[in-house]
Amino acid sequence: MRLLVTGASGFLGGHLCEALSGKHEIVAMVRKGSDTSLLTPLGVELRCCDLADPSSLIGVARNVDAVVHLAAYYTFTGDEESYRRINVEGTRALLASMINSGVARIVYCSSTEALGPTGAEPANEDRTPAPVYAYGRSKVQGEELVREHASRGIDHTIIRPSGIYGPRNFEDxxxxxxxxxxxxxxxxxxxxxxRRLLQFVHVDDVVQGFRLALENPRSIGRTYHISDSRAYxxxxxxxxxxxxxxxxxxxxxxxxxxxxxxxxxxxxxxxxxxxxxxxxxxxxxxxxxEDRNYSIERASMELGYSPRWSLPEGLEATVRWYRENGYL
Structure with a gap:
């Protein structure tokens, strides 16, 4: 399959391109000036576009079979307008490009921040979103856009990772x-x-979730939490x-x-x-x-998702990587 991966030079994007490049042909969407040193050895095709500039996205989806949309404005501190302009209107422009290019499949990266705080019991995907950050609100709007485009022939899957950690993560x-x-x-x-609960997920397990969603037709039209097996x-x-x-x-x-x-x-x-x-x-x-506690039962039952990293083991490996590479 020929895949367009947006946000390919980012933390999750880099790991996903590495994992999928052996089986799929990757077209990496990056912003001008992005560090592509990890992508170049993979032999991927680079397309320079920016979600903040809808005109740059007009032909970005040409000659691909599916889109994995990871790119987003993400700081937890930005203004509401920037989140709307990039995460919402940028996604709208990407979907328009898909329609114009005849691409009918998208896997959209949302976030558990679209739900907001959960309470002590694990929240499933049917819980009504109540985000507390502008970032989460923009992800709710992005999800709504993706679902609306089902009526225009675009098959979608929505992935909501919780807080992602792992090697090469510096901005989360x-x-x-x-x-x-x-x-x-x-x-x-x-x-x-x-005593409040927090739930992380190792980047390798998020990559697993995206891979399973891409390869399993049952994921079409569904939303999945991708996280560790439990909150701590x-x-x-x-x-x-x-x-x-x-x-x-x-x-x-x-x-x-x-x-x-x-x-x-x-x-x-x-x-x-x-x-x-x-x-x-x-x-x-x-x-x-606040508690942030998410159920992964749907992803486990429908996709066969099973986290490979426990939080203690994953944190230890991640801290070791930070130390070995001079970040701690």
Whole structure:
């Protein structure tokens, strides 16, 4: 199969292209100036386009059999208009290009942030979305667009990964979480009661989810959570990281209002300096009150999805990679 992969030079895109290039012919959509050093050895075709420029997408889907749409604006800090313009209108332009080129299959990368906080029980794909970030809201709109185009002849599958971690990840909450724990006071205490739930997924398992969706016709018209087999409490995750970094697990629990007051000066200074840190924002402290717990039962039953990485093993391997490559 000849596949157009958008966001191919990104963290997930690079891993996916590596995994699929042996079996499929990859056409990699990248922005001008992107680092394509990992893609070039794979022998993929490069097409320079930008979701922020709909005119650049007019012919991007020509001569392919299917599209894997990973590209997105993703910072958790951007303005609502940028998310709408890139993640929503960019997806609309991509779908138009598919129709014009006669391409009838898309696997769309959404996010569990489209759901928002879940409560303590694992949330399935039928739960009504209630995103709290602009990024999640843009993903809900993207999902709606993809589903609407089913009536125009485009078969879709929607994949919602949870927080992705793994080697070569430098721009995601998991890296911020790990680096903050390893290199700052954040590893000395837990915000909140430590009992809220968080669910990550190793990039290899996300690649598995996309591969299974592409290869199984049963996935058409379906939405799937792709994640670890279970969620962990913050206390459990901090204990894992403490063992990896050779520390004692933090015992101090700081109430969320106190944590917000503590990070406020740092947040203000960062703004004055034109910097931003997800881990040092008042709004981030609120997430320590929330559960993010997702059911993968549908993907397991319908696609045969089975996570290969447990979180303790995956974190240890990821931290080792960061250390060996000078990122910690």
């Amino acid at each position: 909450i998991s890296y911020w979480f790990i680096s903050a724990f390893g290199g700052s006071v954040m590893g000395r205490f837990v915000v909140g009661d430590g 409490t913050y206390d459990e995750i901090y204990a894992m990281l403490a063992a990896i970094f050779g520390r004692r697990p933090p015992r101090l629990h700081v109430p969320v209002p106190v944590a917000k007051a503590l990070v406020a000066p740092v947040e203000g200074l960062n703004r004055l300096m034109g910097k931003d840190s997800f881990m040092f924002r008042s709004s981030t402290m609120e997430t320590f009150r």
